[in-house]
Amino acid sequence: MQIYNTFSKTKEEFIPINPPTVNFYVCGPTVYDYFHIGNARSFIMADIVRRYLEYKGYVVKFVMNITDIDDKIINKSKEYKKPTDEIAKFFTNAFYEDISKLKIKPANVYPRATDSIEDIIEMIKTLVKKGYAYEIDGNVYYDISKFENYGKLSGKNLEELEAGARIEINDAKKNPLDFVLWKKAKEGEPSWDSPWGKGRPGWHIECSTMSCKHLGLSIDIHAGGNDLIFPHHENEIAQSEAANEKKFVKYWMHFGFLNIQNEKMSKSLGNIITARELLSKYSAEAIRLFFSQTHYRGPLNFSEELLTAAEKGVEKIKNLADKIESELKKGSNEGVMPEFDFSFYYKEFEKVMDDDINTPQAVAVIFEFVKSINKIISEHEKINTDFYRRVKKFLQDTAEAVLGIIHFDSLLNGIKEESIEDKLIELLINVRLLLKKEKNYALSDLIRDELNKLGIILQDSKEGTTYKRKKI
Template identity: 60%
Template structure:
């Protein structure tokens, strides 16, 4: 039984999808005004792992990730660069899609863009006005929070608290300083669309409400995003959607903890701001995914070089086992042994860990326990049946690859190339050297290859290699 910590109820709730066997899930994607950073990457990756686990569990998942392509920051960026806002959005949307592919995030079923949904946004605003909870103030349309009595239910805030700590600038045209913009009146130099209230553009929060309702229905199962979006963004999404439809908007709200760099908040002014593009020059996608999987999604996470290196090192153990299994299977190095191995137990532990609010650190630990157990058997020298080896590989394919995608799957059918043949010759020469006890030559070959990133590993029968 899957249980999910739900921000809305502040408790771990049993997960019951609206339609049995199917899940509708929406996750806040980027505002495309810049390359995204490793903090954003955490949200995207953890959302991806949650989706993959739901798929692994047998659910049919409809996964929507929005792209906010019209917003103050995009306009600002466009003005800075002296180009069209549309162009800024297009450039960074393309970069975004490239980047998430690099970090092995499964493609969403839909990537709705705000600018493709202006019509839906306008309809929703019109509905809110009809319902008497939004007002047109001379071309700007605001949401009147006092008209929605559920306002604050997600973030646990109430209007009085907000006013007590008010740091929101007072805007004379609003009825209440906390009313927020649904539609912004056109200003010179900004993109605009026609609407019943005059030319303008959507406010920040409305596109998620409109697109979520459009693509997933007026009530859907899961909505995820960074913890900083709880207020005001998600609070406002609820107010808008429920104000318009009168139905519960989302059943389960999932929020991801923040990422710090060396214990400090990542910010451009501190100079500790890393885009994903910077990151993947130094580490690979699997390391990042594994690093994130090692901490529960809701906890704050401190990002340090030391921690990343430790993750890269630890991950090798899992990758080595996977490679070893592949090699044993493809080389036909099999026999008749069928050792006792509690594979079902590992599946159970893995499932139970993930069912407990997606406890990825615990699930990762299960994979390590499995690896230790499997390695112990594999290295015992016996010859195992192909079926047994394949069952071990299958476990890794389903968990480490299918759910986490933290190990690399090399093309099984990849042909040998010239480098492979040359390395093969060197290994043969080295083998001869070892037989004649010319260890100086044997070590020379190994060291030289090592310097090229080719790691030789001797075993009793043969020498294998991997290219780093």
């Protein structure tokens, strides 16, 4: 298995530090608002990487932090005239709701910055003691001149950075690029006691502390959006390796930007779309398929047309899944057992996913599989249910367990407790059947057409009438 490592700028064979365990850290949300679809892309692609590692048999310890104290949260609290912890709690809960709706597997741990203050202070004390940090008037800064090869992740030249840095008025830092580890408390803002007086941690030190606390001093994978490479991840390396004297991360993975009409999302352009808004229009499966159709490292241009196409793609897989569940429900072992090389599709899926998580090619393998199975079904009147079990297992192993673009337990024709709505639809189907027997075709067609307008599609066959929902 090969993974592109941002640090080395090459694909590298993936060999965990302590197999079969994989320690995986992903930068999570700053909880001052609903997260947008650019964040959603990073969260979903990290989820797919994690799922594929689990498919390969690795035991993944997955940690995603919650930044619950930050300038943006403080500004939001002032705007809404509510305490910062209330703002953070509200949007943290919203984050949990939205990632659940996106079918993202929960992290093993969601550490919060405000729960990690003591650990953060200890790490800053270590950096001060070792000479990598200094205190001025209650603020503690990291001295980048003391860290050899600062810029080694991003490839940025330190002299050029220093020449282009803007020196703030009354800035007492030794170097304009030195970054804050501990911020002196301002009146009315949340603060904690520390050896340097009341204050709060800087953003970069939070992630260094939480990843080291929950995953150890050296971790296998650290992931996040491309925009985090510099300065956030660069600063994490400087802090963690200076404090712990160990290589911080073995593999750095970064996800490409998501653009809207070829422009990066930004509040100034007014083109921010939240994941919550997108989920009100499209299914989680379609959103995941849309993201999977572009390689995680490349830029992705948001398009309603592409999302609509993804919804239709999901529908193709669901139609086959519905057919599988219908046949398995019958439980008949009659019929032919078609010759089909399932192992070929497993090998193709693994081959492309082993090549730096090539989800576009993995999607292509799944749709080719669906096309081949549909052809076999159309050529045989009766097929042994063992064949359908094997088809279902392939889709569960790949499309469901890894990509998350189908979920058998949520299918209409799957085994589940019927809702009142489902029972009413069944009642209308039975009424329509009686009308057809009485040759009242006009009224039976009216029931079919009206249900279709409501997004319920009736499917007539020799065995009877079934139904499925379409996106309205």
